[in-house]
Each structure stands twice: as C-alpha cells, then as structure tokens.
Amino acid sequence: MSHEGSTEGSTGGAASGPPNGLEAITKGLNPPQLEAVQTLDGPLLILAGAGSGKTRVLTHRIANLIATGRATPDQILAVTFTNKAAREMEKRTAALLSALRLPGASTGNTFGSGYSLRGRMWISTFHAIGARLLREHIELLDYKTSFGIYDSGEQLAMVKKVSAALGFDEKLHPAKNFASRINSVKTDGLMPDDVKKRRHLMDDQQLAVFERYEEEMKRANALDFGDLLIKTHQLFSDYPAVLDAYRSQFRYIMVDEYQDTNSVQYKIVRLLADGHKNLCVVGDEDQSIYSWRGADIQNILSFEKDFPETKVVKLEENYRSTQTIIGAATHVIRNNTQRKDKTLFTNNPTGEPIIVREESNEYDEARFVVNEISKLFRETDVSPEEIAVFYRTNAQSRVLEEQFRSRAIAYRLVGGMKFYDRMEVKDILGYLKLILNPSDDVSFKRIINVPARGIGKTTVERIEEISNSSRISMIEATTMAIESREFNSGTTSKLRNFLNLLLSLRDEARQVSLPDLSIAVVDKTEYAKRLMTESTPEAEARLQNLEELQNAISKFAEERGEEGHLQSFLEEMALVSDADDTGGEAEKCVTMMTLHISKGLEYPVVFIVGCEEGLFPSGRATDSNDPTEIEEERRLCYVGMTRAEKRLFMTYARTRKVWGSDQMNPPSRFLKELPKEGVVQQSAMGSRPRFLEKWGDAGSEYGPQGGSGHPLMKSGGSPFPDYENAVDSFDDTASSGPAFKKGLRVRHPSYGTGSVLQVEGTGADLKVTVVFADNTVKKFVAKYARLEKA
C-alpha cells in the first residue's frame, strides 16, 4: 500500500540496466526484491511471504523484461491463480510501463490515458490460457472450435445422465460421488485409459461411468474444468509443432501462487519452460490451501530439484501488517511441519492487540462484529471498504448479513451464490449455449420445457433413450423421433415448435449482435412474458435479474468490441467466477468472503468469525485427524490473519446452529496457538474466574479494550472453557451455552435423546458418557459428537 505507486520521470540509466530512466523499476525495492526483479534469465524461485510485496516484484520484473528488451509483452506468459489477480497484475504493469514511457508503450491498444496490455500480454489463469489455446487448436484433438465449457453444475448433470444411462440407481450410487471421483483423477491428469493401468484409483462402476462420461462429453463437444488443462497438456505433448511454436513465443514465463498448482499445471509449465528455462515461480508454501482440489505442495517444495540451476530469493519482510499481527500469525503457522525455512518479519509499528472474543451464539457473534464496526466508524476514520469479515464456509454469511442489514451497514459478498447461478440466468444462458453448440445435451435438457411448453418428463426421457442408444445428440434424437412418429400428434407438434424456435434463434445469432441475440431469446421463448403474468414478488425479482443479465451482456459487448461475441461471452461466464467487479458496489461497503477467497487481498481491519473446532478447523479435518488436513486448515488461518493490516478480531461462539440444531464446539485450536503477547481475550458472558487460571500469568501489555458495552475479561484470561470445571460458573439461563453436566438431557443425531451419565477430561479431550432411551450407553468425545441439548 504505502510502498506502492511508481515514480515517474527519473532520468539517466542505471549502469547495469537498460536505458530510459529505469530507476522507476528498481526504486524503493529492498535487496531481495531487487534481486528478484533483476534476475531475469534462468529458473527463479521466489518464496514470498504474506504481504512481502510479491505483486510489486512481479509487475516490476515484467516491466524490467520489457524495458531491457528481453521480451515484448506478447512474449511473456504470466499465470495467476484467479482472474482478479490477473486483472490486478495487468493494471499495475501497464501503469508502470506507462510511467516509464517506454518505446512501444503507445503502440498497444491504448484506451484512455493508460498503457494497455490487453490482447498483447498473456496474463491470466491456467484455465483461461487453456481455453484460449484450445480455441485455436482443439480441432487437432478432434473437437469442434465451438466447444462449450461445463461448470461443476453442468458437469454433474452430465454425470447424472451417464449414470442413469448405465442403469445406476441414484440412491445407491449418487452421481455426486462419481463426479468427485472423476474430478479427483482428472486433476491428476488421468483419463480412463490411465485409470485402467491404476485400478486402485477406481472401482469397475466408477470407471464405467468415467469412460462413458468422457465419451458423452466428447459428443456434446464440451470440456469440463479439468479438460481445459488436460487437453492443453495433450495438445503440447502430442503435437510438438504446436509446442514449439508456443515455446518460442513465450520466452519468459511466470507462475504466481505456485504452491497451489496441480500436477497437470505443473506438466504444462514444464513443457513450455523446458527449452529456455526462463521460468520464474512465486509462492508461499504457508499459503497452500487448495490441496483438496489437486494442488500439490510438492511442486514448490521440490522446484529446486526440478530445475537445478535455480536461484532462490526469499521475500521475508512484510510491509502490510503490524508486528503484533505478524508475530501472532507466525506463532500459529510454526505448528506446521510441511514448510520451508522462512521467517516473516516486519518493521511496522507494534499496533493494536488482536481481540479474541467469545460470544454465546452465532447471532451474538454477528452482533459483536457489527457493533465493533459501528464503533470503528464512530471513533476512528476507518471507512467501510477497509473492513473485511472472513468465515470458513459460505453458509456463515447469512446471520452476518441479517445483522448488517438491520444496522443499515452496507456490505457486499464476494463469491458464494453468484449472480449467474440463479435459475433464470442459467436458463437464458442455456439457450445461448445451445445456440452455439447444438450437441450440448445438458443445456438442451435444461431448457426443453422452460418456460413450460407442455413437453413432459416422459417425452424427455424417451428422447434421452434414443439419444443414448443411437449415440446422437438430443436435438438429433428429437428430429429422429418426430420422423419415426414416436409421439402422438400433440407432443409431436410441441416438439416441432420447440425445434423451430431453436432454429430461428440460431438464425438470429448469425445476423444480430450479442445483446440483440439475448433480447431475442428472452423474447421468442416468452420467458419474460410468462414471468410478467405471474406478478409475484419472486417473478419480479427474476425479471430484475434478467435485466441485470442483459446489462452485463451489453456492457461486455461494449467493452470487448469485435471480440464481444457469443462465444467469448460464454467463455467468460464459465471462467470468471469471482463476483467481484459488479460495478461500483465495492465502494463504501464492508466486504464479506470465505477465507479461501481472501488469499491475495488485504484490509486494514479484519474479522475472522467462527473460530471453533469442527468449523475452523473444519469438521472434516478434525474428524479424520489427518495431520495434513489440519495443517492445511492452519495455513488457511495464517492466510486469513495475514490479510489484516492494522486490526484483527477473531471470534467464536459457544453454541451455533448447524442444520437447524444447536451445536456446542470448543474454541478453535488455532486460538490456543496464538501467542500471549498482543492478544486480548474477551468474553461476552461475564467473567468466569475459573477460566482465568488456565491461561496462567501471561499478561498482555495492553489494557482492556472497551467491548461494546459487554463486560470484559482481563487480558490474560483463558477463553477456553474447561467444561467439566466450568459447570458451576455457567449460567444456563442467561447464556445459551450449555455445559455437559451429569443428568443433562441431550440429543444425538443418530442415537436420539438420552441423559449424561458421566463427564471426564477437559477442553478438546472432554468425553461425555450418555445413556440413551433404549438403554444403550455411549461414550463420546464431546468435540466430535454432535450432541445438543434436548
């Protein structure tokens, strides 16, 4: 932030550097940053701690590559993890180059005042790059250039179709399981033939579905997310001429967030970089949080082995956060074993203490967050867009939203339920997809009777059967069925009308612009008309969403000009997922998002809510007790904490409604891993002296902070209830936090209701013995058992 911004108008060239006032490129960089920016040839590994100016180094390095004449913008390939990061990097590089007034800087597409790299430099995600390359060359792999991209929902629909066609019962063999199995092998780059050689990866049924799935995807001329990478790799490995062309084009390659690359991405990078080895990867093993989707932390841990000549630069100075925050985050991540040796430090001021806050339930927790935010508005000059709230799961946003709304504080959600996840939007997109790609059976099934046109389930099933048995698309199957008089005259005429509708829309697509086409779809399908006759609030909202979609399409077409056609729009819809730049909404809003999405961002004030065992770390991680899963959760905690610049709040609730019933979870182990220094423990439930003993001497140097009117625990007090000893001090009538106590009536999701027989152990080891109605006696580890008060 403070170290940002490029300096203009410097004169004279550095001796080692290129001409034309290059101090702007090197100015204000610390020694390791400088080294990274000036190491241009050969393999380079940048271990960039959180907030160490990574993006700055990358953009300056790109500028340096261009300024030294090593490469023109289109000879640089920069891969980022999200589209947002790509845009950010592009913007900042362009600004820097424009400030340098480099020769050639004005030859690009220049919009307004800036130097634009759009269309010249390759900065985007692996998936987007794959899509772009495949658009160009996929005919080599026997697909059509108009291929569609299936998101996870469409992929699941396809798996369902296949699974049903093979006669699997959805109850016994949920398509979801097949889909996740398929995705898991595909992120490792494996296709059915590979799995045949590694039969431990799938059982016969899974393999059968996988094979048929691939066959059907091919016929539908559709690619899933995994395909975008796998086919790109296949293109390169099977067609050396293509590989050679791109090898010579991309003379310099950079990969950001390298710790989150999966094995296919790794192979693609290797193929491209193998000739010149001008490969720079940047990452931080402590921020690897995507192993569940195939990211392999080994890629970064063994980079030096893969490229023996590698130069390693460590960026360890953090410019973002206070010493307190860095100290605490470091203290937490130190508990991980899968790390490189890297120590984050900062020269920033000590700053305010971290507040750890106990609340009785998730509503109080949300109220606390909102109260603190109002207080910040009142007492400091913090503005809404400087505040972020992070949570582990999207479901947690609801309660927070309620509180924000009730206190009239503007907020925005990043990620989660996306605009184009809405039914009506997906319906219209379904039409658009089908127009472009008539073999897209998933879209066909989606819209054949939307809006309702009297084509029922039986008819659709019959069409699907024909499609399956003749291995033809459902559109073709429909035509065939009509010709062979499959259906009665009523159904036949409805089907004819539907096919004619599609034909006329395809006609339209050839003649009119993208925005006009989408208007035509809404129009000719009578989609909007039906909604208008409904005149319910829901229908009203849907109409508004359609309008919003129309606006998005118009905006897209306007921005992209020639490139703004149907295909590029659909591609963008499939690949851009962060619902981030929705107009000016970001202004004056508090931001809420999952911890995962927060990676790469920074905010002066950060709240991390729901710090409880079973939620964060997630239940999956705590249940499995797999140390690698816990370590990944811990990295997630580290990521979240290091987003904060000045203030950090971490909260937990004693009870929380999960799936409609109350659960009691102990505070997150990560809270226990915080240092004593610089952390203030607060509880909204009054002081409970017994808790204080456990935390020991401690004593923070900070005095108690005002806790929005709540009684405040003295710093040094343990927030971690020792349930057994705490029973007495809990006031069950005042707080909703029940403790296990002999005789307490409890309910278990599978065993029903019973009463507590015995309580032993403390904290995370607390065990509860319960006798149930049918006299069975069970002993639970309280932490894992989903016991609730009956």
Place this chain on the structure above:
DNA sequence: CGTACCGACCTTTTT
C-alpha cells in the same frame, strides 16, 4: 402434463 407439498440431505473451501 403441471403444480404443490413433503422429506432427505445437507456444509467446506473454487477454476
């Protein structure tokens, strides 16, 4: 064939 209601299952995290 369409709609309205009931119950199962659900929760990680995302390109």
Place this chain on the structure above:
DNA sequence: GGTCGGTACG
C-alpha cells in the same frame, strides 16, 4: 434453514 428430488393430485 434451504434445496432438490419424489410423489400425489388436479
């Protein structure tokens, strides 16, 4: 508490 699939009825 919310979604999706299944079922019963109009």
